[in-house]
Amino acid sequence: MQRNRMHQLKAPILSAVEAIRGVHLLRLDAPEIAKEAKPGQFVMVRCGKETILPRPFSIHGVDGTQIALLFSVVGKGTGWLSLKKKDDTLDIFGPLGNGYTINEKSKNLLLVAGGMGIAPLRFLAEVASGKGKKVTVIMGARSGECLLPVTPSQSLFNKGMLPADFQCVNATEDGSEGFKGLATQLIPHYLKNIDQVFACGPMGMYGAMTKMPELKDKDVQLSMEIMMGCGTGVCYGCAIRTRGGLKQVCKDGPVFGMGEVEL
Incomplete structure (x- = not known):
């Protein structure tokens, strides 16, 4: 299990581009998160006053103190986020969850x-x-x-x-x-x-x-891509059925072995 220390911070936006129509790429300065992030983990982002709950975003890349988020516009939260510009600041926390595991022997x-x-x-x-x-x-x-x-x-x-x-x-x-x-x-x-x-x-x-x-x-x-509430395992809003019983995507996942989940 990957257990990082969770960091909450105000992250300045270093760049914001539309990669393709409706899909946006943000580069943030988030040194504490960048230092500990592993592939498959995510961060929660507070997306304005109109959305009560924060939104989960996979960590798309890490370089030094910077992290990148890639997302498509699907609702109010991501719509608000797509309008953010360079030098704006985002309220984020992470890294969260258990990511992918690369076997050292794999080639x-x-x-x-x-x-x-x-x-x-x-x-x-x-x-x-x-x-x-x-x-x-x-x-x-x-x-x-x-x-x-x-x-x-x-x-x-x-x-x-x-x-x-x-x-x-x-x-x-x-x-x-x-x-x-x-x-x-x-x-x-x-x-x-x-x-x-x-x-x-x-x-x-x-x-x-x-x-x-x-x-x-x-x-x-x-x-597993699923709606989340808290992102930390408190609300049980992202529970899924697995062969080992109910598990939380935000805490036990989001990455699971294919033989583990019930689809």
């Missing part, structure tokens, strides 16, 4: 991102690459317009959206870019020599993955 990793699932996986890809792991990323989206850029032109800490030494394969439902179909349809074609599989995406994607015989004997870790 080849497969990352599967459905839609906004790239949010936590970008941080994981960078850490894995730094450990000398070979990383392959499958990115799925409805269309090419919904695919997040991975080139330095849309920079994150003056780097690409993903580390340079990775293989990225795109899948779009309409076939406008890359493979025509779902990201899950590509998984069997990229499992050769893969030691671990890490995924983040919608529940439908996870349901399809549980039915794949090719993944039966693999170490597969899923990041």
Whole structure:
């Protein structure tokens, strides 16, 4: 279990860009959180006076004292956040939860991102690459317009959206870019020599993955996307069913083994 000290702070926004339409990338100065953050963990952000509860956001990247958050606009909270500018300050706390676990003996990793699932996986890809792991990323989206850029032109800490030494394969439902179909349809074609599989995406994607015989004997870790209240395990608003009983996504997760959760 990953147990960090939680930090609450006022984090200045260093940059705010719209990566693609409706998807925003914020870079914050948050040294205490950056120092302890691990891939798959998240922070809670207070999004204005109109939203009573804070909102959870995966840590998209870390560089020195800085952290990055990637999010899409889906409601009042994220709408408010999308209007924030450089030099504005956010009330945040974290890092929270239990993230992905990279086995030291693993050499080849497969990352599967459905839609906004790239949010936590970008941080994981960078850490894995730094450990000398070979990383392959499958990115799925409805269309090419919904695919997040991975080139330095849309920079994150003056780097690409993903580390340079990775293989990225795109899948779009309409076939406008890359493979025509779902990201899950590509998984069997990229499992050769893969030691671990890490995924983040919608529940439908996870349901399809549980039915794949090719993944039966693999170490597969899923990041559960669910509404949260407190983010610290107090309210029990994010409880899910697992083979070990009810567990809280914010405290016990958000990352669980695929064989552990009941989908």
